[in-house]
Amino acid sequence: MKELEDRILKDGTVKPGDVLKVDAFLNHQCDVTLFNHMGAEWARLFSGKRVDKILTIEASGIGIACIVAQHFGNVPVVFAKKTQSINLDGDQYQAKVYSYTKQKEFPVIVSKRFLEPGEHVLLIDDFLANGKAMHGLIDICNEAGVIVEGIGIAVEKGFQRGGKELREAGYDVRSLAVIKDMDGDKGAIKFA
Numbered sequence: 001m002k003e004l005e006d007r008i009l010k011d012g013t014v015k016p017g018d019v020l021k022v023d024a025f026l027n028h029q030c031d032v033t034l035f036n037h038m039g040a041e042w043a044r045l046f047s048g049k050r051v052d053k054i055l056t057i058e059a060s061g062i063g064i065a066c067i068v069a070q071h072f073g074n075v076p077v078v079f080a081k082k083t084q085s086i087n088l089d090g091d092q093y094q095a096k097v098y099s100y101t102k103q104k105e106f107p108v109i110v111s112k113r114f115l116e117p118g119e120h121v122l123l124i125d126d127f128l129a130n131g132k133a134m135h136g137l138i139d140i141c142n143e144a145g146v147i148v149e150g151i152g153i154a155v156e157k158g159f160q161r162g163g164k165e166l167r168e169a170g171y172d173v174r175s176l177a178v179i180k181d182m183d184g185d186k187g188a189i190k191f192a
């Protein structure tokens with residue numbers, strides 16, 4: 001998606017550890033007009049698919065998913081939580097996910113009330129790197145008996161293995177910007 005690529009080139013910076021910093025518009029300050037255009041693009045890419053619900057993971061997927069849901073008939077957005085809380089009641093699906101930016105493992109938790117067996121879900125997230133977050137959500141979907149219709153990612157770091165593994169496993173992964181390589185010293189970002 002050219003608009004997202006252009007924005008990455010304009011406002012993104014490359015940090016050590018293969019981290020692309022896009023917090024000015026994607027995952028700290030949020031450009032909701034851009035999110036809205038991303039939603040329109042995913043609606044086009046996933047047209048014809050049944051989407052009963054959008055599933056994402058806290059924190060950065062939430063804002064994007066909520067705007068994107070408006071392009072899928074205002075379906076509910078469920079986000080997996082990364083911490084237990086007294087506000088989380090009843091039976092829960094749980095998986096474990098290693099967080100790329102926090103560099104530690106978190107539980108990911110979804111209340112069983114919010115995923116009905118047989119539902120068709122679209123997974124949405126801001127980044128795809130090694131695929132840990134998506135695999136955690138897929139584990140929960142499998143346990144819940146819901147069907148993963150597709151995976152919408154804003155920025156895929158194509159030089160890391162997550163996207164390749166998910167596509168090889170048969171998932172319909174649609175990333176709006178795929179980074180082929182990036183070089184912090186030269187400040188160069190190349191798209192696939």
Ligand SMILES: O=P(O)(O)OC[C@H]1O[C@H](OP(=O)(O)OP(=O)(O)O)[C@H](O)[C@@H]1O
Binds near residue numbers: 059162
């Ligand atoms: O493909 P992966 O290797 O799993 O990397 C992608 C995940 O990493 C980030 O989450 P993170 O927990 O780092 O940050 P967040 O709390 O801002 O979502 C991002 O939001 C994705 O969920």
Ligand SMILES: O=c1[nH]c(=O)c2nc[nH]c2[nH]1
Binds near residue numbers: 018027
């Ligand atoms: O802001 C981010 N930049 C990244 O490079 C990244 N990789 C996974 N998750 C990420 N979040």
